[in-house]
Amino acid sequence: MAAFSNAVAIVGVGETDYSRASGRTELALSLQAIRTALDDAGIEPREVDGLMKWWVDTSTEAEVAANLGIPDLAWWGEISQAGNVGAPLVAHAAAAIHAGLAKVVVIYRGVNGRSGRRYGRGDVTGQGGQGGGAFTEPHGLLTPQHGLAMVARRRMHDTGITSRHFGMQAVAQRRHANRNPRATFYDRSLSLEEHQASRLIVDPFHLFDCCLETDGGGALVLASADRARELGKPVVLIRAAAQSGPGQESPAVRGAKRLFDMAGIDRSDVDVIQIYDHFGPFVLFALEDYGFVDDAAPLVEEGGTNFDSGRLPVNTSGGHLSEAYLQGINHLIEATRQVRGESTAQVGDVRFSFCDTGIGTGSVILERGEP
Amino acid sequence: MSAWRFERPPDLPLPQPTEEAQPFFEALKEHRLVVQCCADCGMLQHPPRAMCGRCQSMAFGWAEMSGKGVVHSFVVTHQAVHPALVGYTPLATVEVELAEGPHVTSNLVDVPPEAVTIGMAVEVAFEEVAAGVVLPLFRRSATVDSAISN
Numbered sequence: 097m098a099a100f101s102n103a104v105a106i107v108g109v110g111e112t113d114y115s116r117a118s119g120r121t122e123l124a125l126s127l128q129a130i131r132t133a134l135d136d137a138g139i140e141p142r143e144v145d146g147l148m149k150w151w152v153d154t155s156t157e158a159e160v161a162a163n164l165g166i167p168d169l170a171w172w173g174e175i176s177q178a179g180n181v182g183a184p185l186v187a188h189a190a191a192a193i194h195a196g197l198a199k200v201v202v203i204y205r206g207v208n209g210r211s212g213r214r215y216g217r218g219d220v221t222g223q224g225g226q227g228g229g230a231f232t233e234p235h236g237l238l239t240p241q242h243g244l245a246m247v248a249r250r251r252m253h254d255t256g257i258t259s260r261h262f263g264m265q266a267v268a269q270r271r272h273a274n275r276n277p278r279a280t281f282y283d284r285s286l287s288l289e290e291h292q293a294s295r296l297i298v299d300p301f302h303l304f305d306c307c308l309e310t311d312g313g314g315a316l317v318l319a320s321a322d323r324a325r326e327l328g329k330p331v332v333l334i335r336a337a338a339q340s341g342p343g344q345e346s347p348a349v350r351g352a353k354r355l356f357d358m359a360g361i362d363r364s365d366v367d368v369i370q371i372y373d374h375f376g377p378f379v380l381f382a383l384e385d386y387g388f389v390d391d392a393a394p395l396v397e398e399g400g401t402n403f404d405s406g407r408l409p410v411n412t413s414g415g416h417l418s419e420a421y422l423q424g425i426n427h428l429i430e431a432t433r434q435v436r437g438e439s440t441a442q443v444g445d446v447r448f449s450f451c452d453t454g455i456g457t458g459s460v461i462l463e464r465g466e467p
Numbered sequence: 468m469s470a471w472r473f474e475r476p477p478d479l480p481l482p483q484p485t486e487e488a489q490p491f492f493e494a495l496k497e498h499r500l501v502v503q504c505c506a507d508c509g510m511l512q513h514p515p516r517a518m519c520g521r522c523q524s525m526a527f528g529w530a531e532m533s534g535k536g537v538v539h540s541f542v543v544t545h546q547a548v549h550p551a552l553v554g555y556t557p558l559a560t561v562e563v564e565l566a567e568g569p570h571v572t573s574n575l576v577d578v579p580p581e582a583v584t585i586g587m588a589v590e591v592a593f594e595e596v597a598a599g600v601v602l603p604l605f606r607r608s609a610t611v612d613s614a615i616s617n
Contacts, residue, residue: 229483
């Protein structure tokens, strides 16, 4: 175990309602989620001295600090890329606390992803033919689903995994969402046949391979492990964290080595898994790349990613496909709830909870701590 | 099917290349497909960058490609997820692995979306898509589908 391991804890989590039209600003969504997370932690806003945000988030640390009435913001930051930085933000915040640069750090994400700028339409990531887009957008690759469908198609060709396998994962996650009252698809079931019959968006992606677009907010509160033990909640320690270069070959393969080396545990020690599912097929690819399984196809054929499978429960809140598209903060919240025993699809007695927030570009392992 | 012809959505973005990417697009106007080539170690890299990722040289030439390759992967847009695509679906976009190694994104001018397959042999077909803007599109090659990409 590294010196960093288990020095810092996630002490509070919170989210807003999820909808297609929040009727609130993105700042208001973040503030509401932060207040909920601080209440959950039992920490007063004036104690917060650190803020971290997604680079694509529109609410600045200055606005958030002013609204929360933070008297002395000691540390703040953001991480570039797009949605895929949740776990890296946890790593940076934990490193700051471990290094003594801050005591209580809030990570927030508030987004009107359906009623405002829509990721699925390329509103945020489109380049108008500039930069790398000069080589792809003139040919019709205009949105995240385009580039990732290209990768998925090749992986299907190379490994033999099929759209039916993607559907099996979508069905497992929908089943989890059907237990989660916060989930967008709480009251709508999904069968494999419905997945296969759903319209193609960008072939090979069917509708139910694509994440939701959501208005909502989420927040996490981090503090030292010692502070966590004073708060009276189940203690959720950050056992390990890893980043891995975006745009490089197989980030999950390289990140997994760092992550599990730092944690000093085996894949088989992990009790529950959350994986960033902008597109469901990438959950299966990530299970392979992180080394949880050699071949994800037989795992989903046996229903092995269901929360009650006794195998490898994955995306137990419903994930981006069926709970909400909050760019990984909902995965981090769910990973925390699993350690606390508070999930709506609780996986028995969880000690180690794994969370990827970007198909390899960032991941954490959380551990239940002694009270 | 032989009459099928790719119709490019006119509202798709046109390339707005960076300075280091300019020679790629300039060569297309002369119906040459070129790839950035490190002047020191000879590595081909695409898209072009400011520095060679192998030897860190910042001196480059441009190597002319044969224009032959195979389909490495492809997608077919069925839902017009972007305004430029409205009225132009289904639309196939391909990733071509050139015989020399680099991959380029493109469209096939003579293969309908439902007939595209990985491994299909293709060759470049230059097409002026706007005044002074030539893109490297591809057509099905007369040669047998290659095993490069299989």
